[in-house]
Amino acid sequence: MGPDVTWYLVVAALLFSIGTLGVLLRRSPLIVLLSLEIMLNSANLALISFSRLHGDHDGQIFALAVMAVAASEVVVGLGLIVAVARRKLVLDVDRFRVLRG
Amino acid sequence: MGNVLVWAIWIGAAAACLGSGIAVVSFANPFFSALALIGNLASLAVLFLLASAEFVAAAQVLVYAGAVMVMFLFVIAYLGGRADTPFEGGPSWVSFGAVLAATALLVEIVVAIGLKAGDLLADEAEVGAAFGSPAEIGRFFLTDHLLAFEITSIVLLIAAVGGVILGTKTRAEEQLDRLDKAAP
Amino acid sequence: MIDAPKVDWLALSPTLALLAAAGVALLASVIGPAWFRRGFAAFVTFGGFVTAGVLAGFLFDRSPDAQPLLNESMTRDRWAALAAIVLAGAGALSVLVSWGETRRDHAGEYYALLAAAGAGMVFFVGASNLMTLFLGLEWFSLALYILCALDTHRATSLEAGLKYLIVGSFGSGILLFGSALVYGATGELGFAEIAAAGVTDDSLLLAGLAMIVAGLGFKASAAPFHMWTPDVYQGAPTSVTAFMSAATKVAALVLTLRVLTVAFPEQEHLWTVAVAVIAIVSLAVGNIAALVQRDVKRLLAYSSVSHAGFMLIAVAANSPLGGRALLYYLIPYSAMSIGSFAVVAARERELGAPVTLDNLGGFLWERPFLGASMWVFLLGLMGMPLTGGLVGKFYVFSAAYESGWWWLVVAGVIGTAISLYYYLRVLLAMWTRPEPTALRPVVAGGSPPRDPLLASAVFASFAVTIGSFFFVQPLIDLARDAADSLPF
Numbered sequence: 001m002g003p004d005v006t007w008y009l010v011v012a013a014l015l016f017s018i019g020t021l022g023v024l025l026r027r028s029p030l031i032v033l034l035s036l037e038i039m040l041n042s043a044n045l046a047l048i049s050f051s052r053l054h055g056d057h058d059g060q061i062f063a064l065a066v067m068a069v070a071a072s073e074v075v076v077g078l079g080l081i082v083a084v085a086r087r088k089l090v091l092d093v094d095r096f097r098v099l100r101g
Numbered sequence: 102m103g104n105v106l107v108w109a110i111w112i113g114a115a116a117a118c119l120g121s122g123i124a125v126v127s128f129a130n131p132f133f134s135a136l137a138l139i140g141n142l143a144s145l146a147v148l149f150l151l152a153s154a155e156f157v158a159a160a161q162v163l164v165y166a167g168a169v170m171v172m173f174l175f176v177i178a179y180l181g182g183r184a185d186t187p188f189e190g191g192p193s194w195v196s197f198g199a200v201l202a203a204t205a206l207l208v209e210i211v212v213a214i215g216l217k218a219g220d221l222l223a224d225e226a227e228v229g230a231a232f233g234s235p236a237e238i239g240r241f242f243l244t245d246h247l248l249a250f251e252i253t254s255i256v257l258l259i260a261a262v263g264g265v266i267l268g269t270k271t272r273a274e275e276q277l278d279r280l281d282k283a284a285p
Numbered sequence: 286m287i288d289a290p291k292v293d294w295l296a297l298s299p300t301l302a303l304l305a306a307a308g309v310a311l312l313a314s315v316i317g318p319a320w321f322r323r324g325f326a327a328f329v330t331f332g333g334f335v336t337a338g339v340l341a342g343f344l345f346d347r348s349p350d351a352q353p354l355l356n357e358s359m360t361r362d363r364w365a366a367l368a369a370i371v372l373a374g375a376g377a378l379s380v381l382v383s384w385g386e387t388r389r390d391h392a393g394e395y396y397a398l399l400a401a402a403g404a405g406m407v408f409f410v411g412a413s414n415l416m417t418l419f420l421g422l423e424w425f426s427l428a429l430y431i432l433c434a435l436d437t438h439r440a441t442s443l444e445a446g447l448k449y450l451i452v453g454s455f456g457s458g459i460l461l462f463g464s465a466l467v468y469g470a471t472g473e474l475g476f477a478e479i480a481a482a483g484v485t486d487d488s489l490l491l492a493g494l495a496m497i498v499a500g501l502g503f504k505a506s507a508a509p510f511h512m513w514t515p516d517v518y519q520g521a522p523t524s525v526t527a528f529m530s531a532a533t534k535v536a537a538l539v540l541t542l543r544v545l546t547v548a549f550p551e552q553e554h555l556w557t558v559a560v561a562v563i564a565i566v567s568l569a570v571g572n573i574a575a576l577v578q579r580d581v582k583r584l585l586a587y588s589s590v591s592h593a594g595f596m597l598i599a600v601a602a603n604s605p606l607g608g609r610a611l612l613y614y615l616i617p618y619s620a621m622s623i624g625s626f627a628v629v630a631a632r633e634r635e636l637g638a639p640v641t642l643d644n645l646g647g648f649l650w651e652r653p654f655l656g657a658s659m660w661v662f663l664l665g666l667m668g669m670p671l672t673g674g675l676v677g678k679f680y681v682f683s684a685a686y687e688s689g690w691w692w693l694v695v696a697g698v699i700g701t702a703i704s705l706y707y708y709l710r711v712l713l714a715m716w717t718r719p720e721p722t723a724l725r726p727v728v729a730g731g732s733p734p735r736d737p738l739l740a741s742a743v744f745a746s747f748a749v750t751i752g753s754f755f756f757v758q759p760l761i762d763l764a765r766d767a768a769d770s771l772p773f
Contacts, residue, residue, distance in 0.1 A: 003107075003108060003111050004225065005225065005469075006214060007111070007115070008148065008152060009210075009214045009469075010211065010214065011115045011118060011119065011148070012465075013207055013210040013211050013214065014119055014122075014207065015118065015119065015122050016206065016207070016210070016458075016462055017203040017204070017206055017207035018119070018122040018123055018125075018126055019122070019126075019458070020199075020202070020203040020206055020455075021126060021199060021200065021203045022125065022126035023451070023455050024196075024198075024199030024202065024203065025126070025196050025199050025200075026126065028131055029447060029451065030131040030134070030135075030173075030176075030177060030180075031125070031126070031128075031131055031134050032451055033173075033451075034125050034131070034134050034135060034138050034173070035125065035126055036451070036454045036455065036458060037138060037169075038122050038125060038126075038138070038141065039455070039458035039461075039462070040458055040461060041141070041142065041145055042462065043458065043461040043462040043464075043465045044145070044149075044157075045145060045148060045149070046462065046465035046466065046469065047465045047468065048148075048149050048152050048154045048157060049152050049469075050465060050468050050469035050472075051152075051154065052152040052153055052154070052225065052226075052228070052232075053225050053226065053469065053472075054226055054469075054472035055225070055226025055227065055228045055232070056226075056472065057232075057233075057237060057238065057241050058241075058245075058246075058416070058468070058473075058474050059465075059468055060154050060156070060157050060233055060238060061238065061241050061242060061246050061249065061416070062249075062415075062416045062419075062464075062465075062468070062474065063154070063157050064156075064157060064160060064238070064242075064253075065246075065249050065250075065252075065253050065416060065419075065420055066419070066461060067157075067160060067161065067164060067165060068164075068253045068256065068257055069253070069256055069419070069420065069423045070165075070169075071164065071165070071168070071169050071257070071260070072256050072257055072259070072260030072423070072427055073260070073423075073427070073450070073454050074169055074172065074173065075172070075260040075261065075263065075264040076260050076263045076264065076267070076427055076430050076431060076450060077447075077450055077451075077454075078172060078173070078176045078264070079263055079264045079266075079267030079268050080267055080430075080434055080443065080446050080447045080450060081176065081180070081447070082176060082179065082180075082267065082268060083267045083268070083434065083437045083443055084443050084444075084447065085179075085180050086270065086274070086437075087274065087277075087437070087438070087440060087443065089440055089443065089444075209492050209495070210462075210466070210492055212488065213466065213488040213489045213491070213492035214488075214489065216488035216489075240287055243287060243290075244287055244288070244290050244356075245290070245355070245356040245358075246356070246358065246416065247290050247292075247355055247358070248355050248358040248359060248417055249358065249416045249417060249420055252408070252417065252420040252421065252424060253420065255304070255401075255404075255405075255424060256420065256423055256424050256427060259398070259401055259424065259427050259428050259431070260427055262311065262394065262397070262398070262431070263398075263427065263428075263430070263431035266391050266394055266431060266435065267431065267434060267437065269390075270437075271389065271390035271391065271437055271438060272389045272390055273388075273389060273390065273436075273437075273438035274437055274438045276438075277438050
């Protein structure tokens with residue numbers, strides 16, 4: 001027997017907060033997107049370890065669906081980033097100040 | 102002996118996973134962050150394998166580390182490597198709040214796990230060798246989770262349409278570019 | 286050999302009608318001749334929304350009892366059907382509002398995405414396991430992210446899209462991790478099965494519940510998860526804002542009440558308090574921040590945050606009366622919200638500039654019909670008599686009072702009192718003519734021609750706003766039948 005589910009969950013929780021920190025702290029939208037991927041992946045890890053714990057497949061199916069959704073988010077996100085770069089706007093999440101006030 | 106080997110692989114994968122996660126968040130250059138994310142995804146795939154999710158692990162490597170990350174690297178290369186300086190200007194109220202929020206989330210989850218660790222989490226269900234195999238996953242996708250399967254395809258289609266729409270230069274943009282060029 | 290699962294096509298028909306419309310519109314806007322694309326796509330999308338509304342009405346009639354479908358992937362019940370009718374109405378009105386938007390590229394794709402977002406929402410309100418909940422949410426959210434950023438030549442539109450994508454995905458990440466924890470605690474994904482698992486005071490389940498509530502709060506733009514709302518509402522094309530402000534709120538709130546009552550009846554004492562606190566924070570933040578806004582779209586965005594608070598009061602009541610109040614209130618609210626953004630869109634097209642309190646001067650006299658309708662919408666958002674807003678607020682308050690939330694009633698009344706100030710500012714700005722000596726900028730080529738489709742959308746919203754006051758009883762009866770399909 002390897003490590004039990006608790007250990008998997010601790011890794012998932014740590015990874016989730018690393019991703020959260022990345023989203024909240026970083027300003028480059030590319031790195032924010034990468035951090036979002038980390039958040040979704042940590043949820044996948046939790047889903048898969050719970051799926052193993054309960055011995056039922058739902059968690060793994062969910063994880064596969066999440067993978068597809070994450071890929072879709074990346075496509076739209078990268079499309080947006082390319083469009084922003086094409087307009088020669090500054091790529092900085094915090095510097096988006098036109099919409100303030 | 103087998104146990105020790107599993108533990109060793111697990112600890113290695115978990116450490117790689119957390120280390121590369123931290124690297125993604127803290128590297129200045131998005132290019133290195135993306136490379137670190139590939140490591141993160143690969144080590145996660147190892148963890149998935151150890152939790153008897155063979156098909157998900159394979160999909161993780163093929164789809165994610167393969168296709169998605171190539172797209173990422175391509176876009177980063179297209180934009181040119183502009184590094185942004187992470188965490189410049191010392192801690193601000195925003196970053197303080199962010200750290201606080203992330204820590205609160207972490208504490209909440211870890212406490213929740215800790216409270217459970219004694220009873221439920223320890224007793225794992227017995228699973229057969231077929232658990233997590235492509236055949237089983239496929240069967241569930243076509244029966245119980247048919248709707249989820251179909252919706253996933255719709256979500257991917259919408260994203261593809263979005264990628265095309267946002268990726269093409271519109272005539273309105275070209276007009277703006279011409280105006281920019283005309284103005285000295 | 287595996288047995289093919291039995292699919293209830295009627296239950297899926299509103300979603301499928303909209304998906305079909307999206308597909309046809311998309312194909313036409315790719316392969317059709319240029320002159321044909323926009324008109325055809327708009328027509329098909331409008332038809333799709335109308336068909337979806339009719340089918341949802343049929344579904345409402347034919348499903349007196351709630352019925353889980355496809356291993357609890359979704360539920361066929363009146364709660365989802367009535368919400369689908371409201372969503373279809375909101376979508377159809379948005380198509381009319383969008384028509385006057387002169388977009389040279391992607392005009393056809395715009396309508397295809399609008400139909401796809403509508404299909405996602407219509408599906409989402411019927412979702413009844415955590416997986417379809419997440420997937421439905423991402424379905425319509427992705428379409429909305431793209432719609433927000435569709436005007437790629439405007440920096441504000443791109444920013445709105447990127448901001449919405451980042452904050453929205455962050456919210457769905459939290460929702461997803463919460464779903465994983467709930468799955469871990471119960472071993473089930475279906476809402477009813479989660480409740481049936483009989484796990485009560487489990488730490489994982491509670492942590493998961495909290496994260497699910499927060500994740501849905503992002504979508505309903507309830508404070509403190511609202512920070513994207515003003516920027517996105519302001520930056521997105523105004524017709525998209527009109528659709529989002531009404532439809533996203535309907536979808537998110539209707540599903541919030543469903544997931545909380547069906548999956549977490551045992552934790553009622555906890556989530557009602559959490560929702561009540563979110564409601565109060567939304568009322569406070571929305572109303573106070575709206576006081577200082579000069580941009581009308583931003584002002585209406587904060588007003589929508591405060592209305593999310595109002596409707597969460599009905600969720601916190603956790604009673605059949607609360608469900609009735611929520612669904613009833615969503616009907617006039619959607620109409621008032623779409624109507625007011627439609628008027629803003631008309632003014633924006635006329636001026637070629639963002640609408641602020643300053644350039645709204647004399648609008649009531651310049652465009653009597655649009656101006657008077659805007660007055661009615663704002664009076665309705667205030668909760669004045671002769672509009673459905675009054676009845677909605679009354680029902681929400683009585684639901685809260687009945688469930689013993691008297692302090693929520695007090696907070697709601699205070700919020701309404703504060704809101705009078707900023708709504709009156711807009712009313713006054715429209716009433717006051719600008720100084721006749723002041724030079725007014727005129728768009729080259731004169732003001733755009735009158736837009737009969739937008740006017741008819743405004744008129745329909747006007748009719749619903751007023752009509753929901755005079756025909757309270759039939760609407761309340763519908764809402765009662767719908768709310769009866771949830772287990773309170």
